[in-house]
Amino acid sequence: MNGWQLFWTIWLLFSGAAFAIITLVVTLKGFGDVKRMLSGIKAHDKTSE
């Protein structure tokens, strides 16, 4: 049981840390992606017109 306890504790620490770090990166870089997406859609629609 102690082995499982250690196993899940390590998983939990890794998962929590990864969740927080990825959230931070996505938050900082996501705005740029949204802007590019909207300008890409506009450009597409203009071309198809």
Added chain:
Amino acid sequence: MNFAAIDWIIVVAYLAGSLLIGVMAKRYVGNLSDFLVAGRELGLHVGIATLAATEIGTITFMYFAELGYKAGFAAFCTAAISGIVMIIVGRTGFVISRFRELKLMTVPEYFEVKYSQGLRIVTGILVAIGGILNMGVFLKIEGQFLTIVSGIDSKYLVAVMTAILLLELVYTVLGGMVSVVITDFLQYVLLSVATILVTFYAVNTAGWENITAKVTTVMGEGGWNPLANQRFGWTFLIWQVLLWFAMCACWQTTAMRMFATNGPKTAKRVMTWTGVIFLGRGMLPMLWGICALVMFGTGPLGADGSPTPIVNGHAIAPIEAMPAMIATLLGPGVKGIVVAGMLAATMSVNSSYLLGWSSVLSQDVILPIRSKLGKGDLGSKSQILINRLANVGVSLFVMFWGLYYPLSGSTYMYLTITGTIFLSGAFVSVVGGLYWSRANLLGGYAAMLMGAAGAIIPFFILHWDPNWTGFCAFGLALLGMVAGSLLGKKSNSVPALSAAE
């Protein structure tokens, strides 16, 4: 009432902001591709945000917390499987790369490319039934969460559910995938902040030593080892691995994000990094459930072997323990941020699911049937209109089902079984179609129908154990594909598929 004025201000400001941004995105919807796959312009970071937000809702927090409350740390195996499978799919591009190259908009569309229009319609019907039944319990459980945390009287549950649904419906109907992606991004940020805050408060209050001691005392070895827990075992683990491979490849809302990326490479990277997030998506709310067990798990043992939660002298259901804990733990202001985060999670999931299942109804059932009846092709605007009407139809059904379906047993098991109705056959047919040259139309029909029968009959009629039901559905779908393909005529190669290969 558990809410202070500051909490209401935060929540109302969030709702108004979300609605405004979602509605403003309408001007970017010029054609059907914009409406359903955001013009295939998703980049990596916003792709991760929208995929994660789509699959992290209040419903996710509720069923994972319930699972953590009932099964302890052993429940972490489901989170580990989901994350690892997503990372494998992302790294290898299994199915998702081919799908992206084919420029599909829905999963059943592939069935017409590879098999036939008839099988596309059958698959569309099964996908819509499974998906809408799956979504049918969301509102009730989300409403439960909000009424418990905010302290609104439970007699207002229906009004709360209706208000949530209407808000999501407005911006999904107007702006389609463009609205959904932008609001998903903001909602992902907010729900992540809420997730981190609740984890911090819950562990800090319950205490790590108490958490491990309670799980060991109440559940023994079964609280840690999934193979020693009667809820899980080998059949469950194998079924979950198959289910998660199928979810990554064929779950409409996930697949739509892959179709919407700006290329196959981005699709693979989005899947890989979201897989890492999925480890925390499961384990953190399960930990909240375990913390709720520490704080409230003092009642007599229930039928499933877990202690009944007792809050202020009243017995409640295990699924209500986590929101009761949040209502107790958080102070004014923080509670508002967390509830806004949970609302964000709710809205991102529901709007994506509404769009996903209604797109299948319109693109894979209504329009192909129309075409079979000999009616001419519709323009992009008419197709968008049909999608919008399907959105409204799905919403009405979800309201009805959420109010009247009596959910018994674990919510997680209900959700995975309803998903298995179409995932077993769709996954086998897609993998067979992409990677086995012998796969043919008869095999496709047999896989879809036998997979659906293998999930519906054992679970809803024979009341089998969910683990065996899931196992049976995938097994029957595989048997159907192999037997049907070997007995039927070999299909001709499809030009679109050859080009993608």
